[in-house]
Amino acid sequence: xxxxxxxxxxxxxxxxxxxxxxxxxxxRNNEVILYGRNPDQVExxxxxxxxxxxxxxxKIELTxxxxxxxxxxxxxxxxxxxxxxxxxxxxxxxxxxxYHILIHGTKGFDxxxxxxxxxxEGKYLSRNEVRTMSEVIMEESVVxxxxxxxxxxxxxxxxxxxxxxxxxxSRFNEVIQEGQRLLRSDLFQxxxxxxxxxxxxTGVLKNIIAIASGALTGLRLGENSRGLLISRGxxxxxxxxxxxxxxxxxxxxxxxxGDLVTTCSSKLSRNFTVGYRLxxxxxxxxxxxxxxxxxxxxxxxxxxxxxxxxxxxxAPITEKLYDIMFEGLSPETALQYLMKYPLNVxxxxx
Amino acid sequence: MQKTEQLKGKSYEPILPGPEDxxxxxxxxxxxxxxxxxxxxxxxxxxxxxxxxxxxxxEIEITMFKERLRVKENPWKVDPDDELLFWSDVKKQxxxxxxxxKKKNKDISDQLxxxxxxxxxxxxxxxxxxxxxxLARTIVTFGFARLLNAAQLRTFGALFHGNLTLQDKxxxxxxxxxxxxxxxxxxxxxxxxxxxxxxxxxxxxxxxSLGLPPFIYGAGLNxxxxxxxxxxxxxxxxxxxxxxxxxxxxxxxxxxxxxxxLQKGCHSLFFPGGTRSRSGKIESRLKLGLLGTALEAQxxxxxKSDGNKPNKIFIVPVVLNYNFVLEAVGLISDYLSEKGQxxxxxxxxxxxxxxxxLKFLIQFFARGSDxxxxxxxxxxxxxNYVDDEGNSLDNKGKxxxxxxxxxFKGSISENPQRExxxxxxxxxxxxxxxxxxxxxxxxxxxxxTAFEYFRARYDKLDIYSLLRIPVEELVISYDQFKVAFxxxxxxxxxxxxxxxxxxxxxxxxxxxxTLIEIGVNNVGIFHAKRPLLFNKDRDITTQDLKTLYxxxxxxxxxxxxxx
Numbered sequence: 001x002x003x004x005x006x007x008x009x010x011x012x013x014x015x016x017x018x019x020x021x022x023x024x025x026x027x028r029n030n031e032v033i034l035y036g037r038n039p040d041q042v043e044x045x046x047x048x049x050x051x052x053x054x055x056x057x058x059k060i061e062l063t064x065x066x067x068x069x070x071x072x073x074x075x076x077x078x079x080x081x082x083x084x085x086x087x088x089x090x091x092x093x094x095x096x097x098x099y100h101i102l103i104h105g106t107k108g109f110d111x112x113x114x115x116x117x118x119x120x121e122g123k124y125l126s127r128n129e130v131r132t133m134s135e136v137i138m139e140e141s142v143v144x145x146x147x148x149x150x151x152x153x154x155x156x157x158x159x160x161x162x163x164x165x166x167x168x169x170s171r172f173n174e175v176i177q178e179g180q181r182l183l184r185s186d187l188f189q190x191x192x193x194x195x196x197x198x199x200x201x202t203g204v205l206k207n208i209i210a211i212a213s214g215a216l217t218g219l220r221l222g223e224n225s226r227g228l229l230i231s232r233g234x235x236x237x238x239x240x241x242x243x244x245x246x247x248x249x250x251x252x253x254x255x256x257x258g259d260l261v262t263t264c265s266s267k268l269s270r271n272f273t274v275g276y277r278l279x280x281x282x283x284x285x286x287x288x289x290x291x292x293x294x295x296x297x298x299x300x301x302x303x304x305x306x307x308x309x310x311x312x313x314x315a316p317i318t319e320k321l322y323d324i325m326f327e328g329l330s331p332e333t334a335l336q337y338l339m340k341y342p343l344n345v346x347x348x349x350x
Numbered sequence: 351m352q353k354t355e356q357l358k359g360k361s362y363e364p365i366l367p368g369p370e371d372x373x374x375x376x377x378x379x380x381x382x383x384x385x386x387x388x389x390x391x392x393x394x395x396x397x398x399x400x401x402x403x404x405x406x407x408x409e410i411e412i413t414m415f416k417e418r419l420r421v422k423e424n425p426w427k428v429d430p431d432d433e434l435l436f437w438s439d440v441k442k443q444x445x446x447x448x449x450x451x452k453k454k455n456k457d458i459s460d461q462l463x464x465x466x467x468x469x470x471x472x473x474x475x476x477x478x479x480x481x482x483x484x485l486a487r488t489i490v491t492f493g494f495a496r497l498l499n500a501a502q503l504r505t506f507g508a509l510f511h512g513n514l515t516l517q518d519k520x521x522x523x524x525x526x527x528x529x530x531x532x533x534x535x536x537x538x539x540x541x542x543x544x545x546x547x548x549x550x551x552x553x554x555x556x557x558x559s560l561g562l563p564p565f566i567y568g569a570g571l572n573x574x575x576x577x578x579x580x581x582x583x584x585x586x587x588x589x590x591x592x593x594x595x596x597x598x599x600x601x602x603x604x605x606x607x608x609x610x611x612l613q614k615g616c617h618s619l620f621f622p623g624g625t626r627s628r629s630g631k632i633e634s635r636l637k638l639g640l641l642g643t644a645l646e647a648q649x650x651x652x653x654k655s656d657g658n659k660p661n662k663i664f665i666v667p668v669v670l671n672y673n674f675v676l677e678a679v680g681l682i683s684d685y686l687s688e689k690g691q692x693x694x695x696x697x698x699x700x701x702x703x704x705x706x707x708l709k710f711l712i713q714f715f716a717r718g719s720d721x722x723x724x725x726x727x728x729x730x731x732x733x734n735y736v737d738d739e740g741n742s743l744d745n746k747g748k749x750x751x752x753x754x755x756x757x758f759k760g761s762i763s764e765n766p767q768r769e770x771x772x773x774x775x776x777x778x779x780x781x782x783x784x785x786x787x788x789x790x791x792x793x794x795x796x797x798x799t800a801f802e803y804f805r806a807r808y809d810k811l812d813i814y815s816l817l818r819i820p821v822e823e824l825v826i827s828y829d830q831f832k833v834a835f836x837x838x839x840x841x842x843x844x845x846x847x848x849x850x851x852x853x854x855x856x857x858x859x860x861x862x863x864t865l866i867e868i869g870v871n872n873v874g875i876f877h878a879k880r881p882l883l884f885n886k887d888r889d890i891t892t893q894d895l896k897t898l899y900x901x902x903x904x905x906x907x908x909x910x911x912x913x
Binding site: 008173 | 732745750754755757771775
């Protein structure tokens, strides 16, 4: 291990708000190469040194050359929306080698099925058609040392230098250790976990509950109801997560409960905003059209509802949210349904 | 690369001319030096794993305790006579060293460790002799051929109503030429599924038929209890694995043996399931210990290559397909009792004498049950397929440098956690390959159909209650069975189209009645109680649902039962 190698720049893929925030976090300790797929946007950003409203650390170099990125960096953090993740992997894959380490920060599902049909009777999705991002990386490249980032990490707060923490999950200790070494700072604590799939799932599923929480706020239902939502939402996430191959432990840690509480309480969260605006009577179409960045939760609700049907998992919150978003059910009626939902046991999985 | 290469009518030239070129012969010629190397390397390894003298001493104490217990409670015929003496002596030395100085104690621990390892290594080491190999090989091939001929003469036309030739005999299918090429340029690790004690002989026969030099493999020490097996296995390059010895010093020595043999280019055979499949299912969870040694040997080969082309290790999965497994009745009972925890799990070795084995062999071949072996494509240690030149390919066909998998920050590094994870990944790939390579025949499909039919009929019962239903009740009218069978056949054809399983050629046959007959007449045919048969009304029934369950399990794991 040469010291020169230790000083290799670290790669980040994605100029979105979280990608930029991760690049800035990494730049506290390291040289960083930040990749954007759109050359024009990269050129502009080079001039302004501002990406997604965040000022870029001077140790960040910008590029739109994916080969350059792969050659220079052994460790790369892909942070792009789930619906373009596979495409991004296809683009970079020819340049990736088995020595590369990829730690992604994307909280959504990839599906390998006809997107229009995923909620039609008899054609529900099973785990065979749904991939987490680490699984996409495995399928599309030769990289095996894969990790993910998850935790209460609102990009805006990270940019403002407020204290926070994250979980680096990987089956490989060396990936966790590298993630910790690269990211840790006085204001940023980094925990490790070996539950890669569980941590990915918790990050994805919590977005559903975040939308529901936004809707509660939009309906002015108060904080008792949020406590109810968060705890029941947690239970729902665990049931769903288990049926998809996650471990309960992953859900009750920083990436699970920690992230859930944060996104359910903050207007900075995109998914929360979606729910809020739905409750205020806006149509989903209008909301999507006017949002700057993808709210992963919308697609996640669709996919997860289908999965829940397939595996016959009780997921009342997801189901009702789906009805509101895609079937035109009013939030008030959905709420009534949920309040009458027969549940007799609080916790039965620990 | 030919997809379906058959053995029948084709014999392969040996890829290496004479025994003097075989790696295993080179190894056995230098047996003494090799064992010494195993001892020294194991010693270093264990010292590294138990860094302080106290830790080492504790490990020795634990080993001594476990071994004395084993000698007392579970002795075998093959065990040497001086075992108790040896371990008593270890105990004496440990106890007497109590008042010694630290330095002296350390020396005693080191010496004890060396003694123990040395004892283990000498026990493990195989005793390969080329002359014996040739003799055993002749017996096996001659015997197999004779028996096959006899079988063919006697049952030709009868078993399959004359409509089919006996094409489904003992066949070697799959990537045979590919494997021969790989064996010339690297080291092969063959990993077969394991259903029967006969597997090692079958595999030995296959290896020889393919013209490959002998492989070394770990065989259960219990098999050496049986004289005829002991002879064959010693001759065919077996080293001994004792499942009773679960202490760390033994396991490390065993792994080092395999590791070093691989580094020296000895083709090896691992049964990755560890033991015979008790349930009849294709292995879904593999033992990682020996597979891990292949990974480690590969990394060492890269480290030691010094710019030369490093010796590459190739994993070759093999699936053995039987219509009949000798031990089925005992195995499934073991499985059920172990799973149901009804009683303490005891191993039943019903066929534990040379006479019985021989009698069975004659019966087996004379009465002509067919079997086949499906040879898979070679893979590297990460489960990537390799081409005929041994290059690893990614799923888009691009060549991968696999030493990159062992690199961290630019150089190859040793990282047991990483390699453990790689081994787990490899085992997942292997399980996948096993299911894909498996060759489903009519007998498997009728067993599966019939059992699932009963399961659906008694859907309120759990598996244990189901298995206790009196057999008189277990009758399926032929017409209903035919409907269910056709449905199942349709589904397995879909699986084949997706490349998830292979089907025996006869399953493509249009005449379903004949197909069902072939199936019923072949599934577990030599059991005293038949798992499936026709009753006098030509309806389908069983004499032993448990055994039917065993044969049904062959198609477990494909979700065929799910609607």
